[in-house]
Amino acid sequence: MTTPVLIVGGGPAGMMVAMTLDRLGVRSTIVNIEPRPTMHPKGGTQNSRTLEHYRRLGLAQAIRRNALPGPDHSMDIGYFTRLSGWELARITMPTMREAMAALDVADPLAQVPEPLLRCNQMYVESLVFDRVSTLANVTLRYGWRCIDCAQDANGVTATIEAVASGERETVRAEYLVGADGGRSLVRRTLGIRYGGEDPLKQSFLGGTMVSSHLRVPNFYASVPHKQCWHYFAVNPELRSNLLALNGTDEFLVNSQLTTPDDTPDAAAIARRFEHSMGRDIRVEWLGHWTWTAGQALVADRFVDGRVALCGDAAHLFTPTGGFGMNTGVDDAANLGWKLAALIGGWGGPRLLTSYEDERRPIAVRNTTMAKSYTRNVGNVPIGSDLEDDTAAGNTARATAGSFLAGFREEFASLGIQLGARYDGSPIVAGDGAEPPPDTPAAYHPSSVPGGRAPHVWLGRGDSLFDHFGAGFTLVRLGRDAPGGGALEQAARERGIPLDVLTVEMPQARELYERDLALIRPDQHVAWRGNVLPPDPHELLARVTGS
Helix, strand or coil: CEEEEEEECCCHHHHHHHHHHHHCCCCEEEEECCCCCCCCCCCCEECHHHHHHHHHCCCHHHHHHCCCCCCCCCCCEEEECCCCCCEEEEECCCCHHHHHHHHHHCCCCCCCCCCCEECCHHHHHHHHHHHHCCCCCEEEEECEEEEEEEEECCEEEEEEEECCCCCEEEEEEEEEEECCCCCCHHHHHHCCCEEEECCCCCCCCCEEEEEEEEECCCHHHHCCCCCCCEEEEECCCCEEEEEECCCCCEEEEEEECCCCCCCCCHHHHHHHHHHHHCCCCCCEEEEEEEEEECCEEEECCCEECCEEECHHHCEEECCCCCCHHHHHHHHHHHHHHHHHHHHHCCCCCCHHHHHHHHHHHHHHHHHHHHHHHHHHHCCCCCCCCCCCCCHHHHHHHHHHHHHHHHHHHHHCCHHHHHCCECCCCCCCCCCCCCCCCCCCCCCCCCCCCCEECCCCEEECCEEHHHHCCCCEEEEEECCCCCCCHHHHHHHHHHCCCEEEEEECCHHHHHHHCCCEEEECCCCEEEEEECCCCCCHHHHHHHHCCC
């Protein structure tokens, strides 16, 4: 079998690469061990940038329409001594319905067209898989695994095997994407190692953790507190956290094992959950699996010849902050258009290496921030009298609650979500302007080349992003802005997909600070100016890696 791009791993990152390629008319094949996405709980956050990518592909509305735990389920984060005990702190968050309703009255320059969504990854993966299955440019080999791969100057040869039958097939591809997770065969075959520090050692979210999927039919009736999406039990005896999944009776609970060599003990986990609840309750256990918390690992290289790593194959996160899967999706949006350009003949030799130049620093940034949030979790002051109905107990609870109330940014972090910048990239045509500050808590919109294109509402529900083309888009800020004819002509001659969009809103011109902005397929600003450069070919050669 031959395919332009072979994608090993069919999770969110692998599917995003395939969908991005499809949008630009390029074929790919996904090889994935499982016959379809597995329905066991994973990450619970689809952040704003991930939803922007899904919006670009026409998927965001379907994901929100089918999202669980549902549009009116509370998204609050609650901290309790035990779930039937004292409430220590609560971080209030809008429900999905409230967040979407706020868009109707949003300022034209509001920067979040797609509010963050709390919906477990397993539900979203299933929806995305259903969409990918319909794409004519995507061949699915789910239920197959890659057992080896090797590259030469002209392409990559891989051997894949059907899991059920053992049948083997040779696949020849121009490029290969390793999106095959933390134990990536592709990464190991290339001899690429993870770099980073050892996992944190602390009282919670440090070292070996066990996640458990459970069904608790009477949970909400048994907890005497206002509903939450994320529940934490914090007391001198134990720490645990529990996330709502389907909004009725299914949950994910995390607890910590004593040593890395421990294995999940169902009876011990059940006792811990009962102690977290602070009362007896009927539970059906659906599954257990272990993972490592407090790690921040990034591959030494993201690109080797014609092979690129993406998602967990390129970086491993501790889950605090919900950055892991979302960083992988953002990787894929960056990588996908570059592979399409190379296959289509309009990308140059520096384009694939620019993927590592741009995305590896973001992986380091995001894993570092996630680990810092995890370190905060381990520092919660838990007095020995926290559960006592005494004056000392009241003081201990107030102290712990004040500390916990400061965790709000862990559950928002808009700067991390939208603020990724590619300053210094060889395919970004900088203009010497100072980029905005990189702050985890706040996103600073700017058209300085390298960052996400600033967002503008052109009308109610009408996002500027909805008008960008599948390839590059030259945005004219104002009817009197220079025309794009010379750039369009140069793009045609080079085979580069380019749309020209005129935006007459004065606020947009003020936000962008220039009359023209060239937007890449991943919605990052490639160049800006008040007039087109004298040689449009030179500009296009740079931004496409030629």
